[in-house]
Amino acid sequence: MxxxxxxxxxIPGTSTFVIITLIPGVxxxxxxxxxxxxxxxxxxxxxxxYLALSIPTIAVGFVNALSPSYPPVRTIEDARGATAIVVLxxxxxxxxxxxxxxxASQREHALRIMEAARVYRxxxxxxxxxxxxxxxxxxxESGYMAMDLRNHGVDPDRIIEEPSAANxxxxxxxxxxxxxxxxxxxxxxxxxxxxxxxxxKAFHKVGWNPIPSTPEFYVSRSRxxxxxxxxxxxxxxxxxxxxxxxxxxxxxxxxx
Numbered sequence: 001m002x003x004x005x006x007x008x009x010x011i012p013g014t015s016t017f018v019i020i021t022l023i024p025g026v027x028x029x030x031x032x033x034x035x036x037x038x039x040x041x042x043x044x045x046x047x048x049x050y051l052a053l054s055i056p057t058i059a060v061g062f063v064n065a066l067s068p069s070y071p072p073v074r075t076i077e078d079a080r081g082a083t084a085i086v087v088l089x090x091x092x093x094x095x096x097x098x099x100x101x102x103x104a105s106q107r108e109h110a111l112r113i114m115e116a117a118r119v120y121r122x123x124x125x126x127x128x129x130x131x132x133x134x135x136x137x138x139x140x141e142s143g144y145m146a147m148d149l150r151n152h153g154v155d156p157d158r159i160i161e162e163p164s165a166a167n168x169x170x171x172x173x174x175x176x177x178x179x180x181x182x183x184x185x186x187x188x189x190x191x192x193x194x195x196x197x198x199x200x201k202a203f204h205k206v207g208w209n210p211i212p213s214t215p216e217f218y219v220s221r222s223r224x225x226x227x228x229x230x231x232x233x234x235x236x237x238x239x240x241x242x243x244x245x246x247x248x249x250x251x252x253x254x255x256x
Contacts, residue, residue: 197247205255
């Protein structure tokens, strides 16, 4: 709850953050003392920050500079004896209209599902544990991930749902019991590049040392326009900023 509030208020990329940070700048535009100069500087700085975080080339460099880049699991040897894959939830979108409910994937959800399905094909029928508790009237996160994994060729008999974890800390506390029940000694951890450092530290805290495998983070597929602002690039930058803030919060709570 605290992190969700901080994400909305302190992390660039949300409409709440834009409004909150614009208000002081707009008010300063009408300050007579300096003829609005401070307000102009404030608004200009805000626009430049958003512009920088939205440019794919800058976003890629920003994420790579702040997050570890682990090689993906491409062979059985890379997995170092792992017999399970743990996929951490990334949320989904819920739309409601006249009594009906529709569930749609977020970009990060789709990327994690593709990475988990790819690693599943590399390994020899591993267990695939999907963990997440966010829910609407039709799905929990874990149930929605399980459905998508089935659609990507993962054997339903190898998928295990963990529907109670609400955050990274919960994932690290609740997943180990499932691993031990199935005799799993090592597993591949699938989440985003921006999130992998905090996720690994959370599992290290409870005595596990998983093998990381992250999907490519998506900013733009247009090689011709790498310097034009893109929403996907802003999302990638915002996710990185959020996880840096969350890392501090987790450290403060003693969860890392």
